[in-house]
Amino acid sequence: MNKEERQKNGKMQKTFQKKLILYNMLVIICIASAVSFYNYRSYCQDVIISETNNSANRVRTLSERLQVAYDEMVNIVLNCAERKSLFFATTLDSPNKPYNTSMAVYASDVLRDFCAISGYSRYINKIVLYHNGLVLQAGNSFGASMDVENIMKAPWFSSLLYRENAQYTLSLEDNPFKSGKGRSTVSKLLPLLRPLQYSARNKPEESWVFLGIAPTLFSDTLKSLPSDVLVYAVTEGGDIIASTDREQEFDTSPIISSLLASKEQEGNYQMKLHHENCVITYTKQPVSGLLFFEIRPESRMQLDHGVIRRTVLIIFFFCIAIGLTLSLLISRQLGAPISRLTKRLELISKGDFEPDHSIETDDEIGMIGRQINQMSGRISNLLETRVESEKEKKDLEIKMLQAQINPHFLYNTLDSIKWIATMQKNSGIVSVVTALSSLLKNMAKGFNEKVTLRQELDFLQNYVIIEKIRYIELFDIDIIVDQEELYDARIIKLTLQPIVENAIFSGIEPSGRTGLITIRVWVKAGVLHISVTDNGIGISPENIEKLLTDTSRITRSNMSGIGLPNVDRRFKLVYGEDYGLTIESVVDQYTTITITLPLEF
Structure with missing residues (x-):
């Protein structure tokens, strides 16, 4: 490993560790913030509850003291009256x-x-x-x-x-x-x-x-209370007898109305007064009808903000310290196996496909290591197969180059026969040799090459010339093209020859009578249709399906060695499954094979 690669590898590890530490710290910060906020709220709630209890005790004690005074006043009146x-x-x-x-x-x-x-x-x-x-x-x-x-x-x-x-x-x-x-x-x-x-x-x-x-x-009784409390003594009619609210900080009218209407003799609740949260505690005397209540704003409660801040900061930084320590430990634990995986991948990229079992641990990263070893093994096998295939391909190309000598020798021989027949004025031999030479040249140029319909029909005409001489005018062929421009439509070479060959050998020849092969070309909805119809022996319904699925039905007498199943499969591979051959036949009457192809020019 050179210096540049080591630097790159180090950057990747640092980046991963930094990301891991960053993500962990984000989580820890969120947790620390939540814990700190919870502690802050809990402290505030505890203070509010404590202050509420103190306020309730204060109001209750005030009520009891004034109840004693009230009872003595009533006793004086009763003694005088009774x-x-x-x-x-x-x-x-x-x-x-x-x-x-x-x-x-x-x-x-x-x-x-x-x-x-x-x-x-x-x-x-x-x-x-x-x-x-x-x-x-x-x-x-x-x-x-x-x-x-x-x-x-x-x-x-x-x-x-x-x-x-x-x-x-x-x-x-x-x-x-x-x-x-x-x-x-x-x-x-x-x-x-x-x-x-x-x-x-x-x-x-x-x-x-x-x-x-x-x-x-x-x-005078209220004077004994702390100076920072706001306590009110109110009659049943809503009149304030006395209070410690000398500056009239709050509008107590709605509070008094609410408390007098309440069926509870004592209690407390929270409400917002002048945009500040306040706790209100109260008690009512059932006989005198007097109401005593205290308003305790949160700003006057004994909240030690310094203690709160110190506690929250200690908890926050303590969580951060623990989180940072755990993040570093986790990143180190994960960084080592990832570093081994990185080194292993670098060796694979350089062509070393030997398995490294040290990366196959019992955790998720070990599963990745096992997959990497399996991948390197498959790559090694694929490369060996590729080398063997390339060697075989080269051997085949040599053989094909050697085989090209035979067609050229055959073309030259046929050309010599043609000139000898011309000199002897034998027109039959000339036409047959010319047609055969043309057929061989077209077949040698390429099997999946696309040609125009006109070229395909010319190629078919050469084949028909030879077969007519062979079968002594046993059949005739009729070609019908609906539109002149369809002659320029492009189709795969050797599309019609296998189908016409099948019509001659499997339809007309077994019938023992002169036959007619009709080729019709037309277009419908952007699809090119070519039908080949013969008036031979026909095909039974049970054999129609087998005819397009049995690829083994090829005889040595076939000129191209291509059967109908191969032709149908070739169309589907080139154009898609929606195209190919369809067969319609009636026994002893006719057989029609229709080719459907996308229209191309």
């Missing part, structure tokens, strides 16, 4: 008795104690007991003479007073008390209103207890 107090013992049982001032002062102290007992007393804006003109007040804002009238004029007074005993739904309402020094400074209250149960003789609007919860109860 328990008979000592300071009301005389006035309620005997309204006509004079008002006891000291007893009223004592009752006010008891009412303040009710508020003081609660851990959420600072959020009781005002508690008012009213019974048939008698008013007792406590709370964090001073009372006024118009407080009872303002409460009774509030739009929510009737609906809260006359609702069922088990209903304690909170609503955010306008503060009915005037603001001023020592009075309430809040604009909204969450009112609780119940009729006094121990004053059955009075109408509800004449005997009731009112407790106003300050919204600061909710806002």
